[in-house]
Amino acid sequence: MNEFVQSLRLWFAPQRIRAEGETPDYRFSLANERTFxxxxxxxxxxxxxxxxxxxxxxxxxxxVRAGLALALLAAGxxxxxxxxxxxxxxxxxxxRGEDLPVSRFPTLLSVAVAVVAVAMVxxxxxxxxxx
Amino acid sequence: xxxxxxxxxxxxxxxxxxxxxxxxxxTVAAVLAVRQTLHAGATSAGVVALSLSALAWVxxxxxxxxxxxxxxxxRPEPMGVGGAVxxxxxxxxxxxxxxxxxx
Numbered sequence: 001m002n003e004f005v006q007s008l009r010l011w012f013a014p015q016r017i018r019a020e021g022e023t024p025d026y027r028f029s030l031a032n033e034r035t036f037x038x039x040x041x042x043x044x045x046x047x048x049x050x051x052x053x054x055x056x057x058x059x060x061x062x063x064v065r066a067g068l069a070l071a072l073l074a075a076g077x078x079x080x081x082x083x084x085x086x087x088x089x090x091x092x093x094x095x096r097g098e099d100l101p102v103s104r105f106p107t108l109l110s111v112a113v114a115v116v117a118v119a120m121v122x123x124x125x126x127x128x129x130x131x
Numbered sequence: 132x133x134x135x136x137x138x139x140x141x142x143x144x145x146x147x148x149x150x151x152x153x154x155x156x157x158t159v160a161a162v163l164a165v166r167q168t169l170h171a172g173a174t175s176a177g178v179v180a181l182s183l184s185a186l187a188w189v190x191x192x193x194x195x196x197x198x199x200x201x202x203x204x205x206r207p208e209p210m211g212v213g214g215a216v217x218x219x220x221x222x223x224x225x226x227x228x229x230x231x232x233x234x
Contacts, residue, residue: 037150054233
């Protein structure tokens with residue numbers, strides 16, 4: 001958690017990251033930027049999924065639909081915030097010449113997506129279609 | 132001279148295309164927001180939320196375009212923290228407005 005607060009400070013004091021260590025090979029920075037963008041796309045896909053659940057599954061009851069949509073949207077928000085956090089931490093580690101940070105976020109996200117998928121299968125199979 | 136300047140791994144090109152893909156994803160989310168508002172019957176609250184979503188979409192496009200234009204050189208500068216935070220903030224705004232539109 002302390003780690004998170006530290007990197008959060010970097011978000012809003014961008015000059016601080018430039019002050020640390022040496023500028024890494026530009027290719028590493030660009031690769032880090034593309035990883036950041038891949039996470040942003042994941043966030044956007046989750047948000048799109050949230051819209052899609054609400055718009056394309058009208059036969060579901062309102063509660064189930066809103067719950068699933070909100071879960072996907074919340075996952076999208078987490079994913080976007082985490083994208084910035086991970087990018088900042090990687091950038092700082094590269095400047096300092098440290099190992100890149102490890103993270104359990106990909107596992108958590110996979111588990112969450114799997115749970116939503118299983119929930120969808122159950123909802124569709126057993127049909128909580130009544131309004 | 133130009134042969135020396137070009138990155139043999141085309142890293143700036145790949146990064147530029149990554150930004151393009153991401154703006155496309157953002158546009159898909161924005162279009163779904165339009166569909167959501169129309170579906171809900173375009174109430175005044177819905178239209179306000181949609182306008183704010185459009186603003187977030189334009190903000191994202193602005194950041195992406197600024198960054199893509201910096202990719203022209205052989206050795207682009209690393210992305211600034213401000214750009215990353217703005218792009219993520221636009222995505223978060225889209226999600227929060229989407230949640231608002233559900234109700």
